[in-house]
Amino acid sequence: xxxxxxKPKLWKVDEDKILKELVKQYGPKHWTAISQELxxxxxxxxxxxxxxxxxxxxxxxxKKEAPFSRDEINKILDLQIQYGNQWSKIAKFLxxxxxxxxxxxxxATIRRNVRKFNRGKLDSEKIVFKSFSILSNLEIREILxxxxxxxxxxxxxxxxxxxxxxxxxxxxxxxxxxxxxxSFDHELEYDNILSTEISDDLINDANYKTYPENFDDDIFAxxxxxxxxxxxxxxxxxxxxx
DNA sequence: AAACCTTGCAACCGCAGGCGC
DNA sequence: AGCGCCTGCGGTTGCAAGGTT
Numbered sequence: 001x002x003x004x005x006x007k008p009k010l011w012k013v014d015e016d017k018i019l020k021e022l023v024k025q026y027g028p029k030h031w032t033a034i035s036q037e038l039x040x041x042x043x044x045x046x047x048x049x050x051x052x053x054x055x056x057x058x059x060x061x062x063k064k065e066a067p068f069s070r071d072e073i074n075k076i077l078d079l080q081i082q083y084g085n086q087w088s089k090i091a092k093f094l095x096x097x098x099x100x101x102x103x104x105x106x107x108a109t110i111r112r113n114v115r116k117f118n119r120g121k122l123d124s125e126k127i128v129f130k131s132f133s134i135l136s137n138l139e140i141r142e143i144l145x146x147x148x149x150x151x152x153x154x155x156x157x158x159x160x161x162x163x164x165x166x167x168x169x170x171x172x173x174x175x176x177x178x179x180x181x182x183s184f185d186h187e188l189e190y191d192n193i194l195s196t197e198i199s200d201d202l203i204n205d206a207n208y209k210t211y212p213e214n215f216d217d218d219i220f221a222x223x224x225x226x227x228x229x230x231x232x233x234x235x236x237x238x239x240x241x242x
Numbered sequence: 243a244a245a246c247c248t249t250g251c252a253a254c255c256g257c258a259g260g261c262g263c
Numbered sequence: 264a265g266c267g268c269c270t271g272c273g274g275t276t277g278c279a280a281g282g283t284t
Contacts, residue, residue, distance in 0.1 A: 053254080247284090257274105
């Protein structure tokens with residue numbers, strides 16, 4: 001097995017140009033033919049997969065350059081509840097945004113907020129992100145999807161309620177069981193969570209705060225309502241969108 | 243000013259399902 | 264039926280730019 005690090009090879013302007021022409025010619029389906037033709041014309045080595053990714057992630061429609069608006073974020077969160085991690089499905093509701101944009105946005109947002117929130121906290125107080133299932137808890141969801149403008153100091157004074165900590169342990173335990181781990185730069189410590197013994201009672205605890213199944217209302221309105229049940233938790237809705 | 247850290251984004255990878263032979 | 268190829272999709276990684284210390 002090769003230990004060589006993968007190196008992303010950025011697409012050049014002429015590669016994009018030819019790719020566009022070839023997609024026009026063959027349609028956005030026959031990637032083997034497209035890749036062969038592209039490689040012959042430009043003497044490059046692009047696999048069918050690379051061509052497809054390039055097309056669907058960057059070229060297939062006019063890209064929206066503006067940052068995600070509040071409306072878009074709300075929509076993504078709402079659709080994430082409905083469809084789970086089916087980013088391509090979610091992206092269809094957001095004109096100018098591709099599956100890759102939406103996916104990157106969600107992972108980046110969560111990574112940012114996990115780091116911010118965990119800074120200066122004890123291991124037992126930290127959020128360990130292993131799967132999107134933890135977003136079913138409204139308190140955790142609100143923290144992990146906070147906008148960039150939420151200040152570090154806000155996170156410093158925000159702690160998970162007992163309920164949320166237990167929910168997190170349970171969700172991560174199940175995620176571990178499902179072998180569905182996610183990692184962020186190998187920098188997160190899971191040991192303290194994994195070493196915690198979780199009883200069946202805890203797993204079956206119906207008190208975990210989860211989203212209603214058919215969630216249609218404004219997510220932040222519901223967030224406020226739910227947060228009343230968390231006396232130890234300071235609601236942190238402090239978004240600024242530009 | 244320099245080193246280090248964070249972030250956004252493009253590209254890559256692995257897997258699963260569809261389809262033809 | 265089963266094998267191999269192709270496509271689609273979700274998750275992960277590397278890089279570069281900007282920010283922070």
